[in-house]
Amino acid sequence: MTEMPEINFRSDNVATVSPEILQALAAANSGPAASYGDDAQSAALNRSFSALFEADVTVFPVSTGTAANALSLAACVKPYGGILCHEHAHIHTAEGGATEAFTGGAKLIPLPGEQYRLTADTLGRAVSRIEWGVRNKPQPDALSITQASEHGTVYRLDELAALGDIAHGAGLKFHMDGARFANALAALGCTPADMSWRRGVDILSFGATKNGAMNTEAIVVFDPSLVEPLSYRLRKAGQTWSKMRFAATQLLAYVEDGLYLRLAARSNGLATRLAQALAALPGVSLMAPVEANLIFLSLPPAMIDAMIAGGARVARRSDSVIRLVTRFDGREEDIDRLIEIAERASRN
Amino acid sequence: MTEMPEINFRSDNVATVSPEILQALAAANSGPAASYGDDAQSAALNRSFSALFEADVTVFPVSTGTAANALSLAACVKPYGGILCHEHAHIHTAEGGATEAFTGGAKLIPLPGEQYRLTADTLGRAVSRIEWGVRNKPQPDALSITQASEHGTVYRLDELAALGDIAHGAGLKFHMDGARFANALAALGCTPADMSWRRGVDILSFGATKNGAMNTEAIVVFDPSLVEPLSYRLRKAGQTWSKMRFAATQLLAYVEDGLYLRLAARSNGLATRLAQALAALPGVSLMAPVEANLIFLSLPPAMIDAMIAGGARVARRSDSVIRLVTRFDGREEDIDRLIEIAERASRN
Amino acid sequence: MTEMPEINFRSDNVATVSPEILQALAAANSGPAASYGDDAQSAALNRSFSALFEADVTVFPVSTGTAANALSLAACVKPYGGILCHEHAHIHTAEGGATEAFTGGAKLIPLPGEQYRLTADTLGRAVSRIEWGVRNKPQPDALSITQASEHGTVYRLDELAALGDIAHGAGLKFHMDGARFANALAALGCTPADMSWRRGVDILSFGATKNGAMNTEAIVVFDPSLVEPLSYRLRKAGQTWSKMRFAATQLLAYVEDGLYLRLAARSNGLATRLAQALAALPGVSLMAPVEANLIFLSLPPAMIDAMIAGGARVARRSDSVIRLVTRFDGREEDIDRLIEIAERASRN
């Protein structure tokens, strides 16, 4: 019933589960435990993440990134509110209107920005254009950014700080979609605190599934005023697992001894190697700097065809554009193989 | 980090994960696979459940029973619609208004019934009272029942058929909340088809978590017209796992070779034994027949106090009423222990 | 195109528009004016009602009672919240789930009470049963009562005060559905302040349409914290008229020199006379004291048949139960006529 390993660069959500996490699940499977987060592992999760983030945080495991984003934002935003975000933000382009639904109809306010990142300038201008008090215009209450971005780029700490300052100055909560938080962290080499609340982040969608967990993400809440409303919204959304300890267990294992960083570093490293080799070929160019584990390439259509014919799964965005994603469990030989296919196609 | 086993009769959601399911997860963890349900295991899941239910069914794994119920019903019900259900139905009393939210404000129409079950008579009268076409009254589009019920009782097949006939006669979809579907099935000794679509059920919340799965429930869709709308609603609700194969794997293992029935039969058997022993004590009486794995008891307050003092976790509903729930992984010695405590209290 | 006057006791919403209000509309129709409530009449409305209610109030005209109730409550209630109300409250039984929809899925928590009124005892017990902090249970944030009630009965001032005290003690906002506020006020002979904020009412659906206005109701906000959120919710609900001055004009005329009280007193008086005459007949009994303009009667089916045959429009609730509603513009001769029909039927 299982599938053969294949040269798969389609997405990091095709990954396996990290063995350490599977082992932790097995180890945790002893005897009954309180449900809905009243168990010992869930308590340990809050302690562990509070230590990790050097702050008192509350952690809510959820089943998907869409749930993490939409419910985090619903806790921040009024039904007549608005959310400033990048025009290519996942919440705007690829979550089926989940945020609009869970907020009761708030508006996403998309902003432009190179390589899928917002600049302080753009955000500042957008904030200055907000029509506060105008009853038929959304009244923004949140900024949402994605770190690492959907283009595989990473905000620098000073950029985050500038965005956070503007957001808070305008009374906006600062949400970070961290579906690839670990990859960004590995890229920057800073602490989780430095990349989040120390730069103003109030609430974080903390991705784990793409980087080794089994269908488990987390919402990490820095702003304590958001904890209670979020807890009810999650339950009402069907996002509060009864056997919560198995989600907590995964997240505990995920961060223990820096596992999540090692996994992300490996994934990032594979991307760097693959990107460099491909970009060195004639007719191939990177569309964005490769800072995490996503590679966007412009390349000859025939080279894409050759990759596909060679058994590689890639996300083709147009005739001559592909996205490649590397994974914590990616195999060096698959990298070698894809490079070899590309080189051969390049010589023809 | 794990907890000591304890004499826990609080709920079946305090249970562990069935070892067979954990093993299946480990076995499935090889190499990449397509995401969001496009993988081989998800396809196998539809085949497996179609065989199990002797019908072409579509299966959507979801993270919780609340999600299963609310989203199943949202696929059946208009925002100006209504849902006939028992006044003690979980969807009405214990899911925080999830159904109201996901349907866009449909009304639950609670009906009375002994032992938390609806009779055909009651349903028939309710249907005859529906004010069709009256614009300020909900226009019902679904009947929802719970099998086994929240009181631990089980609808007989002819009762289900009668309810299904009335529902369909009134143009209502028939939803079954099967959080304890396996326990009911084990009690009746019939086939899954007999207890569902052959009696008119259109869509089923198929519980697995309480009976051995790890935070994985399923929606089983018999009425093909509900498949497409449900698939979008699930994605929008943040209920479509990216690594769906790990949910599919659990559900495949759960039903393979009748595992789910063996687990439920064990749980039911423990309940029967415990209930008989306790009900034989003076001052103790069953508040409902014990047909699945739930026991509702009226007993002397001092006996409850003794149970709690003896380390037993029970759901105390009042001074003299408790609910006890047995589990697939319950220990015979815990049953013995609780009976012993009760007997000793009875002698004092 | 207009209809012939008929003996119509079906409802007070079959009424005409009070001539004073029509004249005010004509008088106000001169030259352009700012839109969406930024006009002089809307400002005057706030001043006029602040004087009337002896408090700084904000008035939002809306198009229907359903909008007034559902949006008032949406401003008070969280999506995971709840609203305590009578089981026969109009918001629960006759507004098609509007409150559930506008609140994002809050639960109505219906309570029993004789003659459609809640007692302090019942409310107190309900409040004591609230499961605060339980994540899968609604967390109530409002009490809603109807004054005069849907049964035509009127809460006394001390009863209102007791309900208000309990509500505030539990942290609930106190909403009054005053679809027949004027009728209740005329019955009690107290001031608007005495029947509202002085007894703890935070927000009031102030009915006008049934008592002489032309499709214009008002939300009167006593609690200033509700003003801003409500203003946005109204706009988003399509309830902010562009030519708001014509709604303001109606409401100004409605309360000027006590017009609304005179209209309601007339309506109440007709009800009293009609009820006394009918209740004196054999086999006829009042099902609730007639305190406003609603009469609920138990009477011989043949007498109802005779009324209908005689051209009277009544709301027949069962074979032997009818509701009669009198209006500010009711005609004495219609009262006489209905009494005569009933007396004749009584003699046969």
Add this chain to the structure above:
Amino acid sequence: MTEMPEINFRSDNVATVSPEILQALAAANSGPAASYGDDAQSAALNRSFSALFEADVTVFPVSTGTAANALSLAACVKPYGGILCHEHAHIHTAEGGATEAFTGGAKLIPLPGEQYRLTADTLGRAVSRIEWGVRNKPQPDALSITQASEHGTVYRLDELAALGDIAHGAGLKFHMDGARFANALAALGCTPADMSWRRGVDILSFGATKNGAMNTEAIVVFDPSLVEPLSYRLRKAGQTWSKMRFAATQLLAYVEDGLYLRLAARSNGLATRLAQALAALPGVSLMAPVEANLIFLSLPPAMIDAMIAGGARVARRSDSVIRLVTRFDGREEDIDRLIEIAERASRN
């Protein structure tokens, strides 16, 4: 309490009520009538509009344009659906997210287009890009256009037909926001049928308030499958007036003997005259052709200052851009006065 006439070009919603409509209201105010649209005038309204539109239509009066648009679209669109519209469409930029809220979270998909109009080319490309069947992408079910547009421009009949063909070819309902339907109709000189269902329009927000009615708009439904769902949604939204006949009466008077066209023609004529005179001045240019009653001008900031200093109310969009709106009840002398102010400023 009334205001002095002023030189007001801010919007057409600052207008008075047409005397014919006020008179009709007074004439209709005789005796009781059935409520909620079961009255004779409401029946006459359906007949009158069916004759006007040369088709069997159903008319639902509503209180605002926002309600008309959002509820029309909610009847067409699934919660996981989408609506193609112009990026400057009123539903997207100026209705506070009403459509997102009433649809349960559908996405608006904004498209570019000169002078706030969509071309068939742009729509065709957008339709070809729809990712049908992709579960995390909105699945469009409607096209919405504004006629006359928010820029005062008017779609030609062949343009409407082309849009309608593309919409229907893609399975989309075709909604027209006709807040200024009469102005567009007067501009084109065609029949209502030609500008609506004969070009594929399925449902129409038929504006009346800006052109003489008193806070009354209408939804005109051509596609009979939308009638029933819309009727319930309106009631649940608090948009079903109890004294519906007074809304019906207005709309009957509005279209009787072509009143609405005469009013719109007058408004359009004033706009043409004003635009021509201003555009002839040095430094002044029209930003869009003046086809209805909206004028968008680029002009010297000092000239705008002079207008404001001279008592004119205009909508200033930037230092050098204003919008002027003429009205059915606009005064020739106000047009003269504004031209004179501009000419004087031009000479300085």
